[in-house]
Amino acid sequence: MKKHLLxxxxxxxxxxxxxxxxxxxxxxxxxxxxxxxxxxVEAFMDSCHSCHTLKYIKYQDLVGxxxxxxxxxxxxxxxxxxxxxxxxxxxxxxxxxxxKLPPELSLMARARDGGNNYLYSYLMAYxxxxxxxxxxxxxxxxxxPDPLGISSATEPAQRAEIAAKAKDIVSFLNWAADPHELxxxxxxxxxxxxxxxxxxxxxVMKKRIWARLN
Numbered sequence: 001m002k003k004h005l006l007x008x009x010x011x012x013x014x015x016x017x018x019x020x021x022x023x024x025x026x027x028x029x030x031x032x033x034x035x036x037x038x039x040x041v042e043a044f045m046d047s048c049h050s051c052h053t054l055k056y057i058k059y060q061d062l063v064g065x066x067x068x069x070x071x072x073x074x075x076x077x078x079x080x081x082x083x084x085x086x087x088x089x090x091x092x093x094x095x096x097x098x099x100k101l102p103p104e105l106s107l108m109a110r111a112r113d114g115g116n117n118y119l120y121s122y123l124m125a126y127x128x129x130x131x132x133x134x135x136x137x138x139x140x141x142x143x144x145p146d147p148l149g150i151s152s153a154t155e156p157a158q159r160a161e162i163a164a165k166a167k168d169i170v171s172f173l174n175w176a177a178d179p180h181e182l183x184x185x186x187x188x189x190x191x192x193x194x195x196x197x198x199x200x201x202x203x204v205m206k207k208r209i210w211a212r213l214n
Contacts, residue, residue, distance in 0.1 A: 023138050025114045025121040031171050038065055040172025043165045045075050047147040048105070051094060054085040056106040057176050098143040109170070109177040116170050123166040126151040 041062060060081040062072050072081070079086060087094075087102065094101050112118040118138070125138040126146035134151050136142045146152070148166060153159045 023121070023125075025117040025138070026124065027117050028120050028167060028170065030116050030174050031167065032174065033171075034066065036168055036171040037175045038067070040168040040170070040175070041065065041067070043169045044172050047165075048169070049075065049085070050088045051102040051144070052105045053087040053102075054106040054176055055104050057085050057179065058082055059085060061179060100143065102144065105173060106176045109173045116174050119170045119173060120166055123148055123169065124150055124163060128152065 058081065059072050059076040059079065062075070062085075063069055063081065069081075075085075076083065077088075089097075089102070091101060109115055109119060114121070122136065122138045122142075125136050126134055126148075127137065128134050128151045134146050136144075148162045150159065150162045150166075153162055
């Protein structure tokens with residue numbers, strides 16, 4: 001009996017060690033500049049838009065990034081500028097292809113542990129096994145095909161180009177998770193400047209009032 005209990009305990013410990021084993025994520029420096037975000041939009045539309053939706057980002061937001069309306073019109077199709085960025089694949093088609101709906105991506109850069117590092121590592125983690133089946137080291141249960149073709153890229157220059165595209169997509173998804181971040185920073189700078197000036201004026205006024213009382 002004790003022998004069986006010991007074996008069971010060892011099995012549980014081993015299972016927990018495998019369950020807690022984490023894939024090491026690549027760390028990247030996200031480029032938040034407008035050109036990088038715009039490159040990310042184009043890469044996203046080429047590689048991800050066929051399946052994935054950005055329900056908190058509207059086509060009008062893409063115009064705000066600097067794309068002309070004619071270019072955005074190619075992406076929006078029959079949707080209006082005020083509509084969210086919708087995936088092109090219908091739900092029934094996605095269910096038939098993958099067995100579940102592709103995840104909505106507008107908050108993915110904040111939702112996943114590891115954030116931007118996770119997204120980049122995931123995009124770059126596709127491989128082709130000895131059996132010819134494509135898998136993903138970061139998320140083995142993924143149903144999504146290799147969107148950037150990294151699993152079949154063998155030349156260093158080709159892999160570097162894919163890595164650059166992956167970083168641009170992450171730049172865009174980082175922006176999509178908080179599109180008004182830079183505006184808040186600018187507004188915060190103005191508010192802090194206003195408070196500094198106001199505090200300085202009040203301090204000078206206080207000094208003058210107390211000088212008269214003394």
